Every structure is written in structure tokens, then in C-alpha cells.
Amino acid sequence: MGRSSSTSKDALALFRSLGSAYSATPTTLKIIDLYVVYAVFTALIQVVHVAVVGSFPFNSFLSGVLSSIGTAVLAVCLRIQVNKENKEFKDLPSERAFADFVLCNLVLHLVIMNFLG
Amino acid sequence: MQAEQTEWGEKSKSGTMYLQFYINENGDKVYTTKKESPLGLATESAHPARFSPDDNRARNTCVIITAASLGLSPSNSYKFSFQLCNDCKVFQVITFVCLQAFQRVVIGWDKDVESSQVTAVSCLSTMATRNLGGFLVLILAFTICGAATVFQPISDSHRSTALELFVPAGGSFGSLEETYEAVRSFEILGIDKKPDISSTACPSVLETLGSSSSTPKDLLYALRVNSILKCNVNEELLKGIVPRLKAAVNDASSLLEFYYSIGSLVLIKDQSSDADVLLVDADGIFHSIKALSQSDGRWRYGSNNPESSTFAAGLAFEALAGVISLASSEVDQSMIGTLKNDILKLFDSIEKYDDGAFYFDEKAVDARVHHGPLSTTSSVVRGFTAFAAVTSENLKLPGDKILGLAKFFLGIGIPGDTNDFFNQIDSLACLENNRVSVPLIVSLPITVLSLTKKDQLKVRVNTVLGSDAPPLTVKLVRASISGSRDISIESQDLKFDKESGSHVLDVLPKTLDVGKYVFVFEVVLHDSEHEEVFATGGQTQVPIFITGVIKIDSAEIAVLDSDLGSIETQKKLDLAGENVVSLSANHLQKLRLSFQLTTPLGQVFKPHQAFLKLRHETKVEHIFVVGNSGKFEIVLDFLGLVEKLFYLSGSYDIQLTVGDAVMENSFLEAIGHIELDLPEAPEKAPHPPLQPVDPYSKYGPKAEITHIFRSPEKLPPKELSLVFLGLTLVPFIGFLVGLLRLGVNLKNFPSSAVPATFAILFHLGIAAVLFLYLLFWLKLDLFTTLKALGFLGVFLLAVGHRILSHLASTSAKLKSA
Numbered sequence: 041m042g043r044s045s046s047t048s049k050d051a052l053a054l055f056r057s058l059g060s061a062y063s064a065t066p067t068t069l070k071i072i073d074l075y076v077v078y079a080v081f082t083a084l085i086q087v088v089h090v091a092v093v094g095s096f097p098f099n100s101f102l103s104g105v106l107s108s109i110g111t112a113v114l115a116v117c118l119r120i121q122v123n124k125e126n127k128e129f130k131d132l133p134s135e136r137a138f139a140d141f142v143l144c145n146l147v148l149h150l151v152i153m154n155f156l157g
Numbered sequence: 158m159q160a161e162q163t164e165w166g167e168k169s170k171s172g173t174m175y176l177q178f179y180i181n182e183n184g185d186k187v188y189t190t191k192k193e194s195p196l197g198l199a200t201e202s203a204h205p206a207r208f209s210p211d212d213n214r215a216r217n218t219c220v221i222i223t224a225a226s227l228g229l230s231p232s233n234s235y236k237f238s239f240q241l242c243n244d245c246k247v248f249q250v251i252t253f254v255c256l257q258a259f260q261r262v263v264i265g266w267d268k269d270v271e272s273s274q275v276t277a278v279s280c281l282s283t284m285a286t287r288n289l290g291g292f293l294v295l296i297l298a299f300t301i302c303g304a305a306t307v308f309q310p311i312s313d314s315h316r317s318t319a320l321e322l323f324v325p326a327g328g329s330f331g332s333l334e335e336t337y338e339a340v341r342s343f344e345i346l347g348i349d350k351k352p353d354i355s356s357t358a359c360p361s362v363l364e365t366l367g368s369s370s371s372t373p374k375d376l377l378y379a380l381r382v383n384s385i386l387k388c389n390v391n392e393e394l395l396k397g398i399v400p401r402l403k404a405a406v407n408d409a410s411s412l413l414e415f416y417y418s419i420g421s422l423v424l425i426k427d428q429s430s431d432a433d434v435l436l437v438d439a440d441g442i443f444h445s446i447k448a449l450s451q452s453d454g455r456w457r458y459g460s461n462n463p464e465s466s467t468f469a470a471g472l473a474f475e476a477l478a479g480v481i482s483l484a485s486s487e488v489d490q491s492m493i494g495t496l497k498n499d500i501l502k503l504f505d506s507i508e509k510y511d512d513g514a515f516y517f518d519e520k521a522v523d524a525r526v527h528h529g530p531l532s533t534t535s536s537v538v539r540g541f542t543a544f545a546a547v548t549s550e551n552l553k554l555p556g557d558k559i560l561g562l563a564k565f566f567l568g569i570g571i572p573g574d575t576n577d578f579f580n581q582i583d584s585l586a587c588l589e590n591n592r593v594s595v596p597l598i599v600s601l602p603i604t605v606l607s608l609t610k611k612d613q614l615k616v617r618v619n620t621v622l623g624s625d626a627p628p629l630t631v632k633l634v635r636a637s638i639s640g641s642r643d644i645s646i647e648s649q650d651l652k653f654d655k656e657s658g659s660h661v662l663d664v665l666p667k668t669l670d671v672g673k674y675v676f677v678f679e680v681v682l683h684d685s686e687h688e689e690v691f692a693t694g695g696q697t698q699v700p701i702f703i704t705g706v707i708k709i710d711s712a713e714i715a716v717l718d719s720d721l722g723s724i725e726t727q728k729k730l731d732l733a734g735e736n737v738v739s740l741s742a743n744h745l746q747k748l749r750l751s752f753q754l755t756t757p758l759g760q761v762f763k764p765h766q767a768f769l770k771l772r773h774e775t776k777v778e779h780i781f782v783v784g785n786s787g788k789f790e791i792v793l794d795f796l797g798l799v800e801k802l803f804y805l806s807g808s809y810d811i812q813l814t815v816g817d818a819v820m821e822n823s824f825l826e827a828i829g830h831i832e833l834d835l836p837e838a839p840e841k842a843p844h845p846p847l848q849p850v851d852p853y854s855k856y857g858p859k860a861e862i863t864h865i866f867r868s869p870e871k872l873p874p875k876e877l878s879l880v881f882l883g884l885t886l887v888p889f890i891g892f893l894v895g896l897l898r899l900g901v902n903l904k905n906f907p908s909s910a911v912p913a914t915f916a917i918l919f920h921l922g923i924a925a926v927l928f929l930y931l932l933f934w935l936k937l938d939l940f941t942t943l944k945a946l947g948f949l950g951v952f953l954l955a956v957g958h959r960i961l962s963h964l965a966s967t968s969a970k971l972k973s974a
Contacts, residue, residue, distance in 0.1 A: 133969070146950075
């Protein structure tokens with residue numbers, strides 16, 4: 041009993057520490073995180089829809105899911121490049137990273153739109 | 158006899174054909190390569206007549222079919238090859254080839270219809286199948302118009318055709334040349350009801366004669382038209398032309414110039430009473446025209462033209478005849494003698510057809526003006542008849558050649574072209590009254606005589622234009638069955654019947670049976686002096702058909718048991734009347750049909766065709782030949798025929814066909830039905846051939862095609878899709894809420910003007926691209942999108958670069974600061 045409660049207490053403590061650590065992150069990064077969460081949720085909902093209804097226009101399903109996942113991935117790349125604590129990308133101006141993000145998104149969405157049908 | 162035989166096999170250049178055949182005593186066809194049969198008669202070529210494109214003898218092979226029943230006029234030119242009867246799978250009878258009016262037309266156009274139609278009817282029911290061991294190519298009423306063609310003199314059909322052909326377009330015929338052709342043809346044919354051309358032609362004539370720019374050719378034709386139409390031409394006008402023409406004669410260097418000017422002068426001499434047209438230097442002119450002659454009797458057109466032409470020779474003869482008639486003093490007789498020799502030499506180069514027609518043809522083909530046999534021959538005829546008319550002594554030309562020329566012109570039939578028609582009629586008019594020898598034509602109005610109708614043999618002897626001949630007798634030298642040497646009639650004289658103007662053999666001898674005969678006639682003139690004047694042509698051979706009703710008797714049909722030969726059912730048939738016989742047999746039995754045919758004289762008759770046809774209810778047909786061994790009998794042994802009948806059991810219609818050209822009562826009789834019981838077809842039995850589908854059914858409506866589409870996938874119900882759409886938007890709203898909670902602001906937005914605009918433009922650019930994507934999804938295609946994207950992309954890059962570099966520099970300044 042004590043262990044389980046300690047375990048749960050530890051889990052709670054862990055979450056709290058995560059949360060407090062997280063609040064230290066700069067706002068820009070938080071925005072990007074939020075965006076990623078949004079994209080992933082959208083993908084999840086589409087998968088649930090296919091599970092319910094069936095995958096008849098399979099291309100549409102694929103394009104929808106891949107659009108969400110793709111943009112999430114690109115946002116993650118952006119976060120990596122913009123994060124100042126990342127030593128690798130110290131010299132990369134964040135605007136450049138943002139421009140890359142925008143460009144890649146546009147290309148991704150062109151392909152998605154083509155495949156959407 | 159050799160002459161009668163077709164020469165296809167021996168002389169065809171496309172490859173020698175050796176196979177011959179003869180009919181032996183039993184009436185069977187025996188093939189051999191020998192030229193003489195054991196009976197001593199000549200064998201005939203086994204190869205059916207074929208048409209070849211370069212065949213110059215095609216005109217001799219006439220196949221009389223139902224061409225007459227098609228209502229064709231022989232005056233048109235056709236080339237036919239038609240498939241007779243729909244169910245004749247093999248028949249392709251190539252009929253006469255009339256390439257041009259030069260070719261001879263089928264004989265007996267209107268008169269031989271009876272024989273041809275009879276045979277055609279009997280053909281219509283027959284067809285050749287594989288059963289007969291190869292092709293049965295029956296050539297109907299194959300008449301070889303070899304050495305025996307009947308020529309008909311000019312008749313009323315010519316006159317009516319003339320009226321149809323020479324139709325003035327808008328009152329006039331066009332040029333004076335055409336007008337002359339028309340009026341001359343009307344004049345010769347004696348047509349009274351001709352269109353009134355004088356009103357339009359005469360002014361043209363007067364104008365031509367009055368004009369000082371008319372060439373001698375125009376003057377010639379104007380004068381020719383005038384001589385027929387008798388327009389009132391002023392004497393002074395004619396006298397005024399004379400000096401011009403005389404000058405033209407003296408200056409002439411080419412044959413045509415001589416011809417036109419001398420011809421005009423001759424006509425003026427006839428039309429004007431006192432014009433001075435006589436030529437002073439007739440000898441010189443004669444000499445200069447003569448100088449253009451060649452050694453073979455032909456003439457050149459001019460001294461600088463090396464080609465010689467027979468047509469030009471004809472023109473030269475006419476011109477020289479004109480010179481002789483216009484000479485003021487006697488022309489040197491020796492020159493006239495050399496001219497006669499030239500004419501004789503030219504006649505040596507005459508060509509002939511097998512049926513006795515002679516003609517002239519040009520050897521060299523002049524590209525500019527080609528004169529075919531008709532115009533060349535008519536030019537020569539005009540020439541030598543004009544010359545014979547002006548010389549005092551007689552021109553000695555062989556009478557059979559003159560007769561041959563007449564036959565050539567008559568053999569054309571009725572040409573369809575005005576030029577040909579004129580040439581034919583004009584030449585015949587020249588031959589009618591020429592001073593060399595006048596040809597007499599032996600013609601028969603009908604060559605098919607019927608014993609039942611008791612037809613009489615009638616022969617007419619006329620001149621070429623159809624006028625009466627001098628007193629003469631027609632002798633029938635002999636008549637024999639074609640192909641045999643037996644003479645049926647010998648040396649009969651025909652009586653002259655004044656009313657009909659023909660020579661008649663009153664009664665055909667009783668011994669004359671039905672069949673195909675060759676009658677040989679000879680014309681004997683009463684007055685021996687006429688022998689010099691007229692050309693009768695010796696003996697004329699004419700093929701004659703004698704038809705009659707053939708009796709059919711003792712016809713019976715029986716079903717026999719195969720082994721024993723005993724008769725199971727036997728029925729008598731009346732083949733002249735209606736029969737509906739109903740028999741039944743199985744495959745172990747035989748069917749026997751027998752009958753006898755006798756001619757009116759009681760001889761056994763062997764028809765050309767005797768077929769038995771069995772037709773199954775599915776329209777599969779089989780044909781068998783009825784054999785002849787004294788009496789006609791056919792035995793169908795079903796045991797052997799089972800496979801040939803394709804194992805089809807059921808009801809078969811029986812049809813008997815018996816036919817021949819000389820049989821007036823050829824028939825095609827449906828005899829009745831026979832129920833055949835045949836065993837089942839084994840696995841590998843041949844299938845009956847597909848019956849021809851009704852040819853019109855392919856134009857009817859076709860079966861409807863039902864299209865099968867892929868059944869559409871089941872889509873989820875609309876409400877569910879909408880729910881999920883809503884659900885998808887929920888995270889977006891969550892995102893916006895989260896942004897607000899984070900305290901997103903636009904503080905970093907550049908405030909100064911230029912960067913601000915760029916920033917706005919940047920965002921607008923992105924929005925535009927996204928809108929473009931939306932349009933792309935909705936209706937655009939990839940290429941348009943890419944094009945637009947290209948433009949937008951470039952714009953966006955430029956703008957984005959500006960704003961982002963500006964932002965970067967600002968933040969860099971902030972950092973460094």
C-alpha cells in the first residue's frame with residue numbers, strides 16, 4: 041500500500057515537476073508544441089473515423105492523415121531549430137528556420153491536395 | 158472447223174493452256190490434250206473464257222445472259238461482271254466486255270432473249286457445291302461469236318438514237334464541226350423530224366464565211382454545213398473567199414492546210430454556179446501532197462513531221478481527189494496511177510477481226526491527237542471513195558475487204574458518242590454508193606427458231622444503210638449441227654417475199670430436230686454485171702438455235718431398300734404438272750429418280766443441266782447431277798451420303814431442275830418432301846456450313862447491350878461524416894484557445910511602414926497559396942495550379958525573404974545591443 045501510494049505520489053510528483061519545468065520554456069516553443077498537439081489530435085480523429093466507417097476513399101484518408109502527421113513533423117523540426125538550447129543550430133537564425141517550415145509545409149500541402157481527390 | 162473453235166487456249170499470250178475436251182458418244186465430257194477427238198472432230202478448250210485486260214479479242218466472246226432482260230441499251234459502254242443469283246455460290250459469269258463503241262456488241266440483243274432467258278431461269282435454281290467434285294462452272298448460252306456473227310444494217314434504232322444523241326444545247330450545237338456532224342447524220346439517216354437548226358446555224362455560217370479572219374478549217378466546216386442546210390449564202394460572198402483559198406493552197410506546206418483549202422474549194426464549186434475555183438497548177442499541188450507519202454501507203458502530216466499516220470492517208474486521198482476534180486487541165490495519169498498503188502499498199506496494212514471485219518488502225522500513238530480504229534478507218538473510207546468517184550478507171554480493191562470494212566462499221570452497233578456516231582454513219586454512206594464495190598449485208602432478224610411456233614427462217618440482204626439490194630437469190634448451202642459433221646439440210650434456195658423484203662425458207666425440213674446449228678448462206682446475184690459492182694462476201698455462217706418442247710415421260714421416284722433393291726415406295730410423277738410427293742427413308746435405303754426426255758422428233762434429248770436438289774429445313778442444300786444413260790436416272794444411296802448430308806435428319810425438299818438453251822419448257826420443279834432418318838452425328842462430324850444470313854438484317858436494330866457498372870462502394874451515412882468533420886475542427890479550436898491562454902500577441906509585428914507592408918504581403922501570400930490549394934482541390938488541375946503556384950511562389954519568396962531578413966537583422970541588433 042505504501043509502495044503503490046508512493047508510486048502514485050511519485051508519478052504525481054513527476055508530472056508536477058515536468059509541468060513546472062515546462063513552464064520555463066519560452067513562449068515560442070510552447071506555441072509550436074501546441075501546434076504539434078493540435079496536428080496529432082486531428083490525425084487521431086481521422087483514424088477513428090476510418091475505424092468506424094471503413095477506408096473507402098483510401099487516398100483521402102491517407103492524404104488527411106499524412107497531412108496532419110507531416111505538418112507535426114515539420115513543426116517538431118522547427119522547434120529543434122529554433123530552440124536556443126540546441127547547440128547544433130546556434131548559428132541558424134530562427135527566421136530562416138521559420139521560412140523553411142513555411143516552405144516545406146506548402147510543398148507538403150500541394151502534394152496532399154493532389155492526392156486528396 | 159478450226160476457225161470455229163475458240164482460240165483462247167492456243168494463242169493466249171498469258172500462258173499456253175493445253176487442256177481440251179470433247180463430247181464422246183455417250184454425251185460425256187472427256188478431257189484430253191489432243192487437238193482432235195477420236196470422232197474426228199476438233200476438241201474445244203476446256204478452260205472457260207476469261208477476260209483479260211489486254212484482250213483484244215474479248216469482243217468475240219459473247220455471253221448471252223439476261224442482259225436483255227435488264228433492259229440495257231447496247232449503245233452504252235459497260236463492263237460487267239456480276240454474280241448471277243443470290244444462292245449461286247460459285248457463279249460469276251463474266252458477260253460481254255464493251256470497252257468502247259469500237260467493240261462489237263452482243264449479238265441478238267432483242268431477238269435472242271428467249272433462249273437466254275430460259276437458260277437463265279434454269280440457272281437461277283442451281284448452284285455448284287463441293288459435292289460435285291470441284292466447281293461446276295456453267296456458262297450459260299455460251300455463244301462464241303467467232304467466225305459467225307450476224308451484222309445488222311442500219312435500222313430505226315439508229316435513227317432514234319441519233320435524235321437522242323444530237324441534241325442541240327440551247328438551240329445550237331456549238332462549233333460548226335459539231336453542227337456539221339449532226340446535220341450530216343440526220344441527212345444520211347433520212348430523219349425528217351430533226352430539230353430546227355437552220356435558224357441558229359445559218360447566221361454562224363454566214364458570219365464565218367464573211368469574216369476575213371476565218372481559217373480554212375472554219376471555212377470548210379461552214380461550207381459543209383451550208384451544203385446540207387442550204388442557207389442562202391450570197392454568191393459574191395463565196396466568190397470573195399475563193400482568192401483567199403487559192404492563195405492558201407499555193408502557200409500550204411502541211412497536209413491539213415491542203416486538205417482544208419482544197420475541200421473548201423470543192424464545196425464552193427458545188428454551191429456556186431460560176432466561181433472560178435479551178436486550180437491552175439494542179440500537177441504541182443498533186444506532187445506536193447504526194448511528196449508527203451510514205452512507202453507503206455501512209456502519209457505524213459508535214460515535211461518536218463516524221464511520223465506517218467493512216468488517218469492522214471485518208472485525208473490525203475480526199476485532198477488529192479479534190480485536186481483531180483478541180484484541175485483545169487488533165488492531171489498526169491501516171492501520178493494517178495501511183496496514187497492507186499498507194500491506196501492498194503495501204504490496204505495491205507489492213508487489220509481484221511475474226512468475224513470478218515476489216516479495219517485500219519494507227520501504229521504509232523500520237524500523244525496529241527489519237528485516232529482510234531473507228532476514226533482512222535472512216536477517214537480512209539472517205540478518202541478512197543472520194544478518189545474512186547473522180548477517177549475514170551476503176552480502182553481495183555478486193556471486194557471482201559470492202560465488205561469487211563462495212564462489217565466493221567456495222568459491228569459497232571449504235572455508238573454512244575456523237576463523234577463516233579457521225580464517223581460510222583458517214584463512212585457507211587460513203588460505202589453505200591461507192592464506185593469500187595458496194596457491200597451487201599446478209600442479216601437475220603431472228604436466229605432462234607421455235608419448232609412449236611413453226612417459225613420460218615428469214616434472211617434479209619440489204620445495203621449497209623438498209624436499202625434494197627439488186628435482184629438476187631439466197632441459197633442455204635448447208636446446215637449442220639454445230640460440233641458435228643452431219644449435214645442436216647443441203648442446198649436449199651430461199652424464196653423472196655416481196656412484202657417483207659426478206660428471203661424465206663418456208664418450211665423447215667421435218668428432219669430438223671432441236672439443237673444448235675450452223676447455217677451457211679450464199680448470195681447469188683441474178684445479173685452477172687452486178688458481180689463487179691456489189692460485194693457479197695461468199696459464204697456467211699450463222700449460228701441458229703432451233704428450240705422445241707421436250708417431252709418428259711415415265712418419271713418416277715422410288716425408295717429402295719439398299720441390299721435387296723426391292724422397292725418400298727414408288728410414286729409416279731407428272732413432271733409437267735404439280736407434284737407433292739411425301740416419302741420417308743432411313744439411312745439404309747436409297748432414293749431413285751428416273752425420267753426420259755424426248756425431242757419433238759422422238760430422239761433422246763440430253764439437256765445441258767439436270768440437277769436434283771435436296772434442301773433441309775435448316776436451309777442446307779445439296780445438289781446432285783442426274784446421270785444419263787439413255788434414260789435419266791439418279792440413285793441416292795443414303796448410306797454413303799450420310800456424312801455429306803451432315804447427319805441432319807428431318808424433312809428435305811426435293812427439287813428437280815432440267816434445262817437447256819433449246820428446251821422451251823425447261824423447268825424447276827418442286828417434287829415433294831422426303832423424311833430422312835439419319836443416325837446421330839459422331840463427335841468429329843463436320844458441321845453444316847453456316848447459312849447466309851439475310852443480308853438486310855445487318856442494317857436492322859441490333860441487340861441491346863447492357864452495361865455492367867461497378868457497383869458503388871458503400872459510403873457512410875452523411876450525418877456520420879458531418880459529425881466527424883465537426884470533431885476534426887475541435888482540435889483547431891483547442892489550438893486557438895491554447896494560444897490565447899499562452900498570451901500570444903502581435904507585439905513583434907513591425908511597426909514601420911515598409912516592413913509592415915511586407916509582413917502583410919507575406920501573410921497574404923501564404924493565404925493566397927492556401928486558397929490556391931483549395932481551388933486545386935475543388936476544380937483546378939495540376940498544371941494550372943503549378944503555373945499559378947510558380948508565380949505566387951516567386952512572389953512569396955521575395956516578400957518572405959525581405960520580411961524575414963528584416964526581422965532577423967532586427968533581432969540580431971537586439972542581441973548585439
